Ligand SMILES: CCN[C@H]1CN(CCOCC)S(=O)(=O)c2sc(S(N)(=O)=O)cc21
């Protein structure tokens with residue numbers, strides 16, 4: 171089957187053909203209608219806590235759908251907030267648009283941001299690995315960070331510096347200078363949380379989403395670097411009808427929240 175992507179031919183509105191879960195009722199991303207959010211004392215009573223090991227950020231790869239930094243889960247943990255048990259960091263990646271007026275996956279009161287960073291964690295209290303966890307409703311948790319245009323982001327710059335060596339699909343390189351995921355999170359830890367899905371096929375409905383309220387800054391030049399990735403393999407011709415196969419946009423438009431609860435913690 172033609173590989174899914176973000177062009178007219180293989181983009182989000184075609185995914186349900188090959189991945190029926192994409193048409194489910196617990197899909198992500200969603201628009202965060204802040205008036206609908208209910209504050210929940212149980213969230214306030216169990217602060218979200220994380221521990222990451224910067225030395226464990228191993229490789230960065232061009233998945234053909236964006237860049238992804240794979241992490242050795244050992245030593246990491248995410249607990250508290252809406253979570254039962256301990257989750258371990260598996261990977262982090264980003265979504266962006268062809269210009270910085272769009273690109274985030276979640277929107278807030280209809281407003282898009284320039285990009286969105288996702289830190290993917292899996293439930294190590296109940297499952298053996300990320301792949302298994304992805305098949306269960308409580309298997310994954312993704313920390314989402316909204317990115318807006320502003321100052322150059324020093325921690326993300328370590329990713330940007332590696333992009334030229336993974337310009338084509340399938341290319342990967344070792345992350346030599348440790349990247350600390352904790353340094354990419356906002357200062358204030360207020361967040362919204364709801365039950366959703368992977369925002370890429372197979373769109374498994376197995377993600378507890380935790381989206382921080384405070385956006386983090388990234389520069390226009392850094393966003394431009396993201397858009398220089400190519401969606402096809404070196405030496406092959408470009409399959410996607412994107413302007414010369416550049417990955418200029420890789421975000422999924424929002425899906426209805428439906429009857430799902432949207433909770434918030436912190437102002
Ligand atoms: C770069 C995107 N990679 C994928 C790789 N995996 C998906 C396939 O795995 C199934 C066993 S994943 O579960 O790690 C995952 S979560 C997200 S998102 N956008 O919802 O945070 C994307 C991805």
Ligand SMILES: [Zn+2]
Nearest residue numbers: 263265288369
């Ligand atoms: Zn993502």
